[in-house]
Amino acid sequence: MSESSPAPATRRARVRAPELTGKGGWLNTGGNQYTLADLRGRIVILDFWTFCCINCLHVLDELRELEAKHRDTVVIIGVHSPKFVHEAEHQAVVDAVERYGVEHPVLDDPELATWKQYAVRAWPTLVVIDPEGYVVAQHAGEGHAHALAKLVEELEAEHAAKGTLRRGDGPYVAPEPEPTTLRFPGKALLLPSGNFLVSDTTRHQLVELAADGESVVRRIGSGARGFADGAAEDAAFNEPQGLALLDDGAVVVADTVNHALRRFDPATGRITTLAGTGRQWMQGEATRGPAREVDLSSPWDVAWWRDRVWIAMAGVHQLWAYDPADGTVSVTAGTTNEGLVDGPGAEAWFAQPSGLAATPERLWLADSETSALRWIDPDGAVHTAVGTGLFDFGHRDGAAGQALLQHPLGVTALPDGSVAVSDTYNHALRRYDPATGEVTTLATDLREPSDAVLVGEEIVVVESARHRLTRLRLPEEAVRVEAVAHRTQRAATEVAPGALRLDVIFQAPAGQKLDTRYGPSTRLLVSATPPELLLDGEGAGTDLARDLELNPAVPEGVLHVSAMAASCDDDPANEYPACHVHQQDWGVPVRLADTGADRLPLVLAGLDA
Numbered sequence: 001m002s003e004s005s006p007a008p009a010t011r012r013a014r015v016r017a018p019e020l021t022g023k024g025g026w027l028n029t030g031g032n033q034y035t036l037a038d039l040r041g042r043i044v045i046l047d048f049w050t051f052c053c054i055n056c057l058h059v060l061d062e063l064r065e066l067e068a069k070h071r072d073t074v075v076i077i078g079v080h081s082p083k084f085v086h087e088a089e090h091q092a093v094v095d096a097v098e099r100y101g102v103e104h105p106v107l108d109d110p111e112l113a114t115w116k117q118y119a120v121r122a123w124p125t126l127v128v129i130d131p132e133g134y135v136v137a138q139h140a141g142e143g144h145a146h147a148l149a150k151l152v153e154e155l156e157a158e159h160a161a162k163g164t165l166r167r168g169d170g171p172y173v174a175p176e177p178e179p180t181t182l183r184f185p186g187k188a189l190l191l192p193s194g195n196f197l198v199s200d201t202t203r204h205q206l207v208e209l210a211a212d213g214e215s216v217v218r219r220i221g222s223g224a225r226g227f228a229d230g231a232a233e234d235a236a237f238n239e240p241q242g243l244a245l246l247d248d249g250a251v252v253v254a255d256t257v258n259h260a261l262r263r264f265d266p267a268t269g270r271i272t273t274l275a276g277t278g279r280q281w282m283q284g285e286a287t288r289g290p291a292r293e294v295d296l297s298s299p300w301d302v303a304w305w306r307d308r309v310w311i312a313m314a315g316v317h318q319l320w321a322y323d324p325a326d327g328t329v330s331v332t333a334g335t336t337n338e339g340l341v342d343g344p345g346a347e348a349w350f351a352q353p354s355g356l357a358a359t360p361e362r363l364w365l366a367d368s369e370t371s372a373l374r375w376i377d378p379d380g381a382v383h384t385a386v387g388t389g390l391f392d393f394g395h396r397d398g399a400a401g402q403a404l405l406q407h408p409l410g411v412t413a414l415p416d417g418s419v420a421v422s423d424t425y426n427h428a429l430r431r432y433d434p435a436t437g438e439v440t441t442l443a444t445d446l447r448e449p450s451d452a453v454l455v456g457e458e459i460v461v462v463e464s465a466r467h468r469l470t471r472l473r474l475p476e477e478a479v480r481v482e483a484v485a486h487r488t489q490r491a492a493t494e495v496a497p498g499a500l501r502l503d504v505i506f507q508a509p510a511g512q513k514l515d516t517r518y519g520p521s522t523r524l525l526v527s528a529t530p531p532e533l534l535l536d537g538e539g540a541g542t543d544l545a546r547d548l549e550l551n552p553a554v555p556e557g558v559l560h561v562s563a564m565a566a567s568c569d570d571d572p573a574n575e576y577p578a579c580h581v582h583q584q585d586w587g588v589p590v591r592l593a594d595t596g597a598d599r600l601p602l603v604l605a606g607l608d609a
Helices: 054-069 090-099 113-117 145-162
Strands: 025-027 043-049 074-080 106-108 125-129 134-140 188-190 196-200 205-209 216-220 240-245 251-255 260-264 271-275 288-290 299-305 308-313 318-323 328-333 353-358 363-367 372-376 382-386 392-395 410-413 419-423 428-433 438-443 449-455 458-463 468-473 484-487 493-495 498-506 512-514 522-529 534-536 539-541 545-550 556-569 579-592 599-606
Touching (some): 025 090, 043 113, 043 145, 054 145, 090 106, 188 449, 196 240, 205 240, 363 419, 428 449, 498 556, 522 534
Antiparallel strands (some): 025 106, 125 134, 134 599, 188 196, 240 251, 288 328, 308 318, 318 328, 363 372, 372 382, 410 419, 428 438, 458 468, 512 556, 522 539, 522 556, 534 545
């Protein structure tokens, strides 16, 4: 572990950058293919991401300002490195690049070739390559935009002086826009009028459709990415998702990238803000209080249950609730650790909750990263109906204990007490019946279904990647499909049984130091699935290095590591230094082998010497 600032620019550690290879080829380049040699003279930032990952989406947003400010010297390249089988499909990557407004070249690397060459261990990871083709920094997780901006300014000055900086237009070529009524819609709601309200996510709008599900009645929002209240034509959203109807006829909108809840009044068309500040919640900040004063983190869906608006807070793996009676928000379940752990709400773990559906006795939850269907009881305890963990997924029907989903984003309560699951990456609509404990398939050949709405004896599915609503009859007999099970193609790390040294590498950005004014500025939390894997070393602490003891009787499992470090500007003359929180959660699949490593380095920021 290193806690010192990087060496001066002239002595910065450098490693020759491996070549960029990806079987899927390049996107956003007008059909051109690139090598690192083609980019010599530019500062290259590789963003290893996958489109299921909420932290990756946060980093895309963090990079926008840097991208705009340094467009003539910096080339950001997204290296798409899939977790799920569906994410290895080229067309799915093409869709995701448009869906999330990625405005830089993307290398589609379905076999994780470049990921392996750069020894990446986490989504997202950022790697900085200098104009001469050397790796000079690596950052995992979120919160590194400030450090990157400082490093870019250093590299610009250093290489301008050396004559090795080349300015000019980058390789990005914008794709042609497609003329469809909806563009990657997220969620839908049946209004009392019989019309549908749809979150038109990529166009930053809500769209009201007639009862036919096709004819546009009106659009709400300017269509430009932004955060503004007001009349329907002036208000602005930022990739809105979930929708919920309140008793007074108003609609609550999960305005995901604005980290806010908005209120839409169908009678007047006006938009107001109910909760959130527009800033993303970070570790250590308030988890309850006046709704307009508390930061949120990527709210993905909302549901009215037990007199509160429940929020699937995908960005921090929690459930929150907004109480309209007193105008407050608070955490209701989840620790912010990513995984699948049931029990009392305060102890439960979620993994990117993305869909909610309320019945009188249960709040159903699509927990996307664990490919799980879960539910909350009236006492606030969390239960799992389908799903086993972060790395197991597939399409398998039958008894819930062995059934498999693949990154579901939506759940819909059905009249008989069962639920329909929008099984997004399986392109299917599934059904779970609590009475029998069975999972069946209702429909296939959908394209990334993300939500569904019950309309009489029919169900209307949001086919996100086909940009439309699709109406289906609820079948009496379920569709039968061939069972298939998957594990993530990310290779397990071989480690030796017994003693394992865990080193989280953190180097404070240039001009900053660890913030120790109020005590330790670092935090490390370690656990394992199954818990028996760890004989010693579990729990929380403030040192970023720890000695673990692995159980030789457990051949494989997952180490869950969560690290945080806070750094502040190192200027004694500044009474109010700017501070930045760097954080990342790793789920590291490990396999025990006598020839395995006895040290596990995880880079939060810097380079592992």
